[in-house]
Amino acid sequence: MSHLSARPENPVVGEALPHESAVLHVTGRALYTDDLHPRTKDVLHAWPVQSPHAHARVTQLEVCAAYEIPGVVRVLTAGDVPGVNDSGTKNDEPLFPDEVCFVGQAVCWVLGETLEAARLGAAEVRVDYEPLRSIVTIADAIKADSYQGATRTVRRGNAMSALARAAHTFTGEITFAGQEHFYLETHASLATVGDDGRVFVQSSTQHPTETQEIVAHVLGVGAHEVTVQCLRMGGGFGGKEEQPHGFAAVAALGATLTGRPVRVRLNRTQDLTMTGKRHGFHAAWRVGFDHDGHLVALQTTLTSDGGWSLDLSEPVLARALCHVDNAYWIPDVEIVGRVARTHKTSQTAFRGFGGPQGMLVTEDIIGRCAPLLGIEPHELRRRNFYTDGQTTPYGQVVHQTERLVRAWDQVTSTAELERRRGALAGFNAAHEHVKRGLAITPVKFGISFNFTAMNQGGALVHVYRDGTVLINHGGTEMGQGLHTKMLQVAATALGVPLSRVRLAPTRTDKVPNTSATAASAGADLNGGAIKDACEQILARLRPVAAERMEVPVEDVRFEGGEVRAGERSMPWAELVHTAYLSRVQLFAAGYYRTEGIHWDPEIMHGTPFKYFAYGVAAAEVEVDGFTGAYRTRRVDIVHDVGDSLSPLVDIGQIEGGFVQGAGWLTLEDLRWDESDDPERRGRLTTQSASTYKLPSLSEMPEELNVALLERAHEEGVVYGSKAVGEPPLMLAFSVREALRQACAAFGPTGHSVVLDSPATPEAVFWALDEARRAYRPAVPEPTELGHPVQVTQV
Amino acid sequence: MTRISVKVDGVRYSDDVEPRTLLVHYLRETLGKVGTVVGCDTSNCGACTVHVDGRSVKSCNMLAVQADGREVTTIEGIATDGGLHPMQQAFHECHALQCGYCTPGMIMQAIDLVGENPDASEEEIREGMEGNLCRCTGYQNIVRAVQQAAGVMAGQAASSSQAGE
Numbered sequence: 031m032s033h034l035s036a037r038p039e040n041p042v043v044g045e046a047l048p049h050e051s052a053v054l055h056v057t058g059r060a061l062y063t064d065d066l067h068p069r070t071k072d073v074l075h076a077w078p079v080q081s082p083h084a085h086a087r088v089t090q091l092e093v094c095a096a097y098e099i100p101g102v103v104r105v106l107t108a109g110d111v112p113g114v115n116d117s118g119t120k121n122d123e124p125l126f127p128d129e130v131c132f133v134g135q136a137v138c139w140v141l142g143e144t145l146e147a148a149r150l151g152a153a154e155v156r157v158d159y160e161p162l163r164s165i166v167t168i169a170d171a172i173k174a175d176s177y178q179g180a181t182r183t184v185r186r187g188n189a190m191s192a193l194a195r196a197a198h199t200f201t202g203e204i205t206f207a208g209q210e211h212f213y214l215e216t217h218a219s220l221a222t223v224g225d226d227g228r229v230f231v232q233s234s235t236q237h238p239t240e241t242q243e244i245v246a247h248v249l250g251v252g253a254h255e256v257t258v259q260c261l262r263m264g265g266g267f268g269g270k271e272e273q274p275h276g277f278a279a280v281a282a283l284g285a286t287l288t289g290r291p292v293r294v295r296l297n298r299t300q301d302l303t304m305t306g307k308r309h310g311f312h313a314a315w316r317v318g319f320d321h322d323g324h325l326v327a328l329q330t331t332l333t334s335d336g337g338w339s340l341d342l343s344e345p346v347l348a349r350a351l352c353h354v355d356n357a358y359w360i361p362d363v364e365i366v367g368r369v370a371r372t373h374k375t376s377q378t379a380f381r382g383f384g385g386p387q388g389m390l391v392t393e394d395i396i397g398r399c400a401p402l403l404g405i406e407p408h409e410l411r412r413r414n415f416y417t418d419g420q421t422t423p424y425g426q427v428v429h430q431t432e433r434l435v436r437a438w439d440q441v442t443s444t445a446e447l448e449r450r451r452g453a454l455a456g457f458n459a460a461h462e463h464v465k466r467g468l469a470i471t472p473v474k475f476g477i478s479f480n481f482t483a484m485n486q487g488g489a490l491v492h493v494y495r496d497g498t499v500l501i502n503h504g505g506t507e508m509g510q511g512l513h514t515k516m517l518q519v520a521a522t523a524l525g526v527p528l529s530r531v532r533l534a535p536t537r538t539d540k541v542p543n544t545s546a547t548a549a550s551a552g553a554d555l556n557g558g559a560i561k562d563a564c565e566q567i568l569a570r571l572r573p574v575a576a577e578r579m580e581v582p583v584e585d586v587r588f589e590g591g592e593v594r595a596g597e598r599s600m601p602w603a604e605l606v607h608t609a610y611l612s613r614v615q616l617f618a619a620g621y622y623r624t625e626g627i628h629w630d631p632e633i634m635h636g637t638p639f640k641y642f643a644y645g646v647a648a649a650e651v652e653v654d655g656f657t658g659a660y661r662t663r664r665v666d667i668v669h670d671v672g673d674s675l676s677p678l679v680d681i682g683q684i685e686g687g688f689v690q691g692a693g694w695l696t697l698e699d700l701r702w703d704e705s706d707d708p709e710r711r712g713r714l715t716t717q718s719a720s721t722y723k724l725p726s727l728s729e730m731p732e733e734l735n736v737a738l739l740e741r742a743h744e745e746g747v748v749y750g751s752k753a754v755g756e757p758p759l760m761l762a763f764s765v766r767e768a769l770r771q772a773c774a775a776f777g778p779t780g781h782s783v784v785l786d787s788p789a790t791p792e793a794v795f796w797a798l799d800e801a802r803r804a805y806r807p808a809v810p811e812p813t814e815l816g817h818p819v820q821v822t823q824v
Numbered sequence: 825m826t827r828i829s830v831k832v833d834g835v836r837y838s839d840d841v842e843p844r845t846l847l848v849h850y851l852r853e854t855l856g857k858v859g860t861v862v863g864c865d866t867s868n869c870g871a872c873t874v875h876v877d878g879r880s881v882k883s884c885n886m887l888a889v890q891a892d893g894r895e896v897t898t899i900e901g902i903a904t905d906g907g908l909h910p911m912q913q914a915f916h917e918c919h920a921l922q923c924g925y926c927t928p929g930m931i932m933q934a935i936d937l938v939g940e941n942p943d944a945s946e947e948e949i950r951e952g953m954e955g956n957l958c959r960c961t962g963y964q965n966i967v968r969a970v971q972q973a974a975g976v977m978a979g980q981a982a983s984s985s986q987a988g989e
Contacts, residue, residue, distance in 0.1 A: 048919045055924030056912035056931060058859020058899035065858035214863040214871055214925040214959055264861070264925030265959050298865045509923025509960045678919040685962030686922060719868035719957070727954040727963050734964055 034558065035743065035750040037673070040590065042521040042528050043749045046677045050514040050533065051262065051507070062264050063234045064218040064295045073220070074103055076280060076294045077148035078136035079155045080303065084164035084373040084712025088128045088137060088157060095154035096140055101147025104288055105155065106139045106280060113250025117276030119240065120340045122178075123376065125248060125276055130159070131338035132374050133712045134303030136276075141284050141292060164373040166704050166712050168205060168312045168335045171370035178336055178371040179344045184351045184634045186423045187362035189316075192327035196318025200399050203315070206390060206787035208335065209308035209380055209694040210716075212724055213508075215264020216301040217274055221281035222291045229256045229282045235274040236266045236506050237546035242538045244275035245282045256282070259537045266508035267690070268379030271546045272342050273305045302717045306378030307700065309334040309346055312370075313391045323405045325414050327362040330354065330391060334384070336369040337376040342383075343369040348480050350384030351634060352424050356392050357434055357472040357644075358414040363423040373712050374702060379548060381690060382756045385475055390695075390787065393471060393763045397770045398782045407767060408447075408470050412438065415472070426476075426637045430644065430670075434472055437646040437668040437739050441470060445648045445666035445735070454650070458775045463655040465798070466663070467772030470648040471764040473669075475757035476639030477550055478627050484545040485624035485640075487555030491520065491563035493616040497603030499524060499531040501563075503556040504544030506536045510755055511679030512552045518676055519557045519748060523564035525588030526602055541619075550753035553675060554640070555622055557748035563620025570616075574609045575600070625746075641744060643752055645669035647688065647761035649731070653772040655802075658795025660769060662692070662731040667761055669736070672744035672752030684736050684758040691762025693725040696769070696789045769794055777801025828892040832857065833901025841888045847881075848872045850888035851898060859900040859928055863957070870956030873929035874898045880936035882929075882955075899928035902935065910976035911935050911969070920969035922960035930956050930966060938974045942981070946971065 037043065054060035067073045093105040108115050108126035117125040126138055137157055142148030165171050193199050219233040229249065235241045238258040246256045258278065263270055277294045284292035296304065315330035332350055336343035347367045354365050396414075400407040415435065416428045441447070447470060454466045478485050489503040501520045507513045513533050521528045534540070545555065568588060576583040581595035588594075591602045610616060629636040647667045653660040667688060671680045700722070703713040716722040743750040766789055773783045776798040783801055786793035825840040832855060839854055851857045851874070860883060863871030867885035874883045875897040902909040908916065911931050921927045930953070937944060937952040944952065949970050950963075958966060 048916055049921060049924070051924060052916040052919070052921060053908075055921050055927045056899075056908065056915045057903060058857075058928045060924050061858070062861065062925065065852075065861075068853050068856045068858060212959055214869060214923065214957070215861070263923060265923045267959070298863070509921075509925075511922065682919055682922055682961055682965065685964050686960045687962075689962035690959070718866045719864040720866045724957055724959070726957055727950040727967070730950065730963050734962075736964075 032746045035745050035747055037749050038522065038525070041749065043518045043675045044673065045518065047514060047518065048678060049511055050517055061261055062215050063220060063232050063261060066220050066232055067293045070220065070291050073291045073293050074141040074143065074284060074288060075145040075148045076139050076141050076284060076292060077145065077152040078300065079138050079140065079152045079157060081130035081133060081135045081137055083130055083159050083161050084133050084166065085162040086130050086159035087162060088130060089160050090158040091138065092156040093138065095156065096151035099147055099151040099154055101143040102140060102151035103143060104141040104284065106141065106284055110283060110287060111248060114247045117244055117248065117279050118339055118341060119272070122339045123276070125279055133714070136304065139280050141288065161708060164712055166372060166374065166702055168310065168333055168370050168372070171372050172312065172333060176371045177368050179340050179369045181366065181368040182348060182351060182634050184363065184365040184423045189327045189329040189362045189364040192362035193316055193318045193329060196326050197321045198319045198403060199316060200402065201316045202398060203313065204391065204394050205312045206310060207700055208310040208377060209698050210302060210700060210722055211267045211269030211307065211380060213263065213265030213267055213269055216296045216298060217270070217277050217305060218295040219274065219278040219281040220291060220293050221278070221285035223285045223289060229286060231256065231258045231278045231282050233258055233260060233274050233278045234263045234270055235260050235278065236263070236270040236508065236548060237272065238506065238536055238538050239542070239544045240272065240546065241275050241278045245279050248279040249282060249286060257537060257539045259535055260506045261535045263506065263508035267381045268383060268548060269305060271379040271548050273378055298719065299717050303714050304375065306337060306341055306376045308380035308694065309336065309343065309377040309384065309387060311335070311387045315391065315395060317395050317399065319399070319403060323403050323410050323413055325358055325360045328360050329364045331366040332391065334369050335372055335374070335377060337372055337374040339376040341376040341378045343377060345480055346379065346384035348631065348634065350388035352476060352480065352638065353385040353388035354392055355422055356389045357416060357474040358392065359416045359420050360423065365423065381687065382759050383549065385756065386691065386760050389760055389763065393767065397767050398784065401774060401780050401782045404780065407771065411472065425635045426639060428642065430642065433670050433739060433742065434474065434644045437644055437670060438472060440668045441646045441648050441666050447648055450650065464652060465655065465772045465775035466650060466652045467768040467770065467775065468648065468650045469764050469767035469771055470646065471767055473645040473757055473760040475643045475760065477643055477753045478624055478638060478640045479545065479549045479551060480629055480638045482627055482629050485551065485555065485627060486545060487559040487622045488541040488544060489556060489559035489563045489620040490540050491560060491567060491618055491620060493567055493606055495607055495610045497530065497606045499526065501531060501533050501560055502537070502540040503560055504536065504541045505552040505556040506547040508547070510683060511676060512547065512556070514679055515553045515675045516556055516560055519560050520564055522749065523561045524568065526591045530591065550755035550757065552755070553751065554747055554753055558622025559620040561620065561748055562622055563618040566618040566620065567616060570614050571605060571609050574612055574614055575605050578605065578608055640747070641752065643670055643757040645757055645761050647764040649764035649768045651765065651768040651772050653769065653794055653798060655776055655798060658791040658798065660791065660794060662765060664733040665731040665764065667736045668739055669758055670739040670742050670752060671754045672742050672747060673750035674738055675749060675751045677738065680738065680754050681736050683754045685734065687756065687758030688761045689725050691759035692765045695762050695766045695787055697723045697725055697729060699723060699788050699790055773798040773801050777804040826889050828889055830891045831895045833898055843887065843889055845888040846884055847886045847888050847891050848883035851883060857898050857900055860898045861925055861928065863925065868957065869926070870933055871926050871929040873932040873956065875932055875936065880933050899931060909935070910980065911973040914969040914973035914976070918965045918969040918972060920961065920965040926956060926958045930958065934970045934973065938970065938977055942974060942978050944974060
């Protein structure tokens with residue numbers, strides 16, 4: 031067992047603890063960024079002037095009238111930018127644009143003594159536009175050859191010739207929707223300027239370092255002139271990885287120009303219309319199976335809807351291409367990916383980061399092809415699992431596949447799938463208008479940032495003279511429990527009780543050059559760094575203890591707030607104080623980098639992931655044949671989190687991830703106005719919680735059973751744990767596939783169900799209606815509008 | 825401007841407010857009670873839930889002037905004698921929160937629900953809480969917490985009624 035993954039006796043990691051801020055949350059004392067402004071003096075409030083056009087040139091911007099409104103202090107425009115007028119990392123996102131590229135894009139910002147003054151001032155700003163041709167859908171983008179960034183290909187063997195030899199080949203297409211993050215806390219920043227002109231920005235950001243860098247380059251100053259702090263976020267889910275920077279920059283620019291604190295806080299409609307979402311995708315595919323149902327070849331082209339600028343679309347696409355295989359061995363593959371440019375918000379990171387979209391393609395293929403092959407979907411899935419030593423299409427050797435099999439078998443037995451399949455068949459035979467479906471699906475998800483450089487973490491650990499400990503690390507807290515885990519790691523590493531350790535908010539002047547808290551990697555990276563810092567301190571304390579207790583250095587142990595060697599012991603605090611008097615450094619900067627990974631983004635080849643996280647879910651649904659309405663009767667999950675650092679936190683992540691995935695796949699229906707009406711085209715029509723349906727308590731599975739996979743120690747990762755943030759989201763494919771099977775039960779055996787995503791009740795109705803009509807003889811029927819997808823046996 | 829007089833978390837306040845000021849903005853910006861948060865602006869998410877005269881209200885959907893002469897309780901006013909309310913305690917212990925943003929509203933709604941129906945079944949809890957959205961937890965632990973608190977609150981009610989006899 032490696033030093034990094036080995037646990038000492040009686041570790042604090044592994045204890046089932048509630049969230050470290052839980053008492054603050056339940057009493058309302060936890061502060062979010064926008065809670066700071068009522069306690070800040072002389073704050074100015076910002077309001078954007080938003081474009082009504084999907085695509086237009088700004089021909090004139092007249093701001094004078096805004097100043098007529100009492101309380102308007104300043105209008106921020108491109109001319110005010112001392113540095114670079116850009117809020118992205120690709121230099122394609124002007125902060126104050128002269129060409130607007132989506133409905134809702136901010137042209138300029140008005141600062142007022144009150145939010146109301148800013149709002150009224152913004153209404154007085156006159157913008158003249160020259161409308162330009164706009165592209166709203168992926169289909170339009172493909173037709174117009176509208177792409178951005180690089181086209182990438184993952185290739186192994188020769189898919190075309192393998193398809194030509196395959197016993198069965200099928201072809202099809204699917205277009206599926208993105209997803210709104212709908213973190214409950216909208217984007218918020220509060221900027222102040224110090225006496226020396228340095229800027230302090232408090233921001234709801236998953237990536238403080240990048241927020242700092244963007245603010246600095248907009249202001250035209252060095253990064254050392256800007257400090258970014260994130261107290262905590264009211265949810266992030268990827269939506270605050272790259273999107274907060276522009277808002278932070280507006281606040282910082284306003285603060286430097288006026289000398290007063292500036293608050294930018296989006297209301298919900300602004301957040302929905304201005305910020306990026308999960309990428310929707312289009313995929314066209316050809317797949318081949320042998321006589322036994324083994325996958326032999328896949329050729330697919332994935333097109334993501336990137337929106338108006340690149341943002342994170344290229345890495346999202348890369349992860350999508352690396353997850354088309356999911357848990358399945360496919361010998362010959364060609365997976366092509368490209369990013370469409372459309373006139374919408376710039377789509378961005380969202381839990382799973384393209385992985386879910388890549389996997390959806392293959393799960394959809396299997397769900398559609400199983401009936402055509404005459405193989406039960408669960409059998410077809412199981413038959414195609416990777417075995418150890420096989421490689422992914424991008425060249426990484428797959429390990430731990432026995433974990434996938436164990437999880438699959440455990441779900442199969444604890445959820446009594448055999449018995450329930452029989453019961454379900456009986457139910458469906460007895461009910462003409464209500465059908466049930468039961469599906470089991472696997473998840474294999476790669477952990478590490480594809481971009482190797484981001485796989486590093488930093489920490490700062492202070493031991494004060496009284497023996498108390500304060501830790502800082504580069505990760506941000508968005509509810510996922512990272513800080514809880516990091517406190518447990520520090521207490522374990524130092525051998526002190528949890529009560530001795532506190533954690534201070536994430537700040538770029540404490541730990542610099544941090545990676546985004548993303549890719550599920552927060553605990554792996556920052557935990558490794560904290561452990562490193564703690565061990566540096568212990569290495570300095572050990573000789574002091576040895577001398578004081580008159581024992582050999584190697585006998586000294588730190589445990590439960592005591593320093594022990596054989597029969598002797600002394601209190602931790604006493605040792606710390608002694609060390610201080612002996613002039614021993616009691617603080618340390620820790621560092622961690624993930625070893626053994628490499629990636630060539632040009633040829634899409636390498637070993638980008640430290641390991642894979644595995645999980646299996648089975649879901650049973652019941653569908654009403656008259657309306658398509660459905661309910662989820664039961665879900666069973668077994669998920670691999672390694673040796674859990676914090677089981678309550680991990681189970682919470684699994685449940686929450688699953689529900690969020692089910693929301694994406696079944697409920698959440700982003701709609702954009704695709705009409706030619708110039709007043710409406712490109713407008714997000716689901717721009718509030720009243721029109722965008724989120725999972726609520728009424729859509730919860732009636733029964734949800736979650737178990738952590740046992741005997742799951744992860745070698746070479748902090749205290750044997752595994753990442754948990756993103757992988758559980760993809761367990762929700764079980765619900766989508768169960769719905770497909772319920773729809774199939776309305777039709778004849780062998781009917782392949784084409785199901786839209788999200789599988790809203792409406793989509794389910796059309797799918798089951800198609801299945802019912804498959805009973806009728808083959809009179810050619812007109813193609814159903816709204817059904818862009820077809821499977822045909824070639 | 826309109827003068828309102830309102831008792832919030834046991835303290836009486838008199839303030840001039842614009843008639844269109846929402847109760848939640850009055851609480852947050854005038855009184856500095858930022859424990860009550862704004863989630864969706866459209867009364868769908870329930871993050872801003874408070875009690876007005878003991879009943880749960882989405883405070884983004886009520887004007888401050890409508891609270892004139894009434895008693896408002898926020899998440900900051902339900903702990904007593906330095907101890908957490910049983911509902912707060914249960915949300916803490918059951919890990920019924922992650923980012924915590926929905927938590928104040930969830931707790932205020934849950935207290936009203938249990939007050940109205942002390943023996944609420946799991947189904948009744950789900951139905952009674954469906955106007956409060958959580959984007960993080962998947963709701964399982966929220967239901968568990970409400971059940972646990974309901975048990976504690978029933979016990980407290982029983983012992984206080986015995987004490988009164």
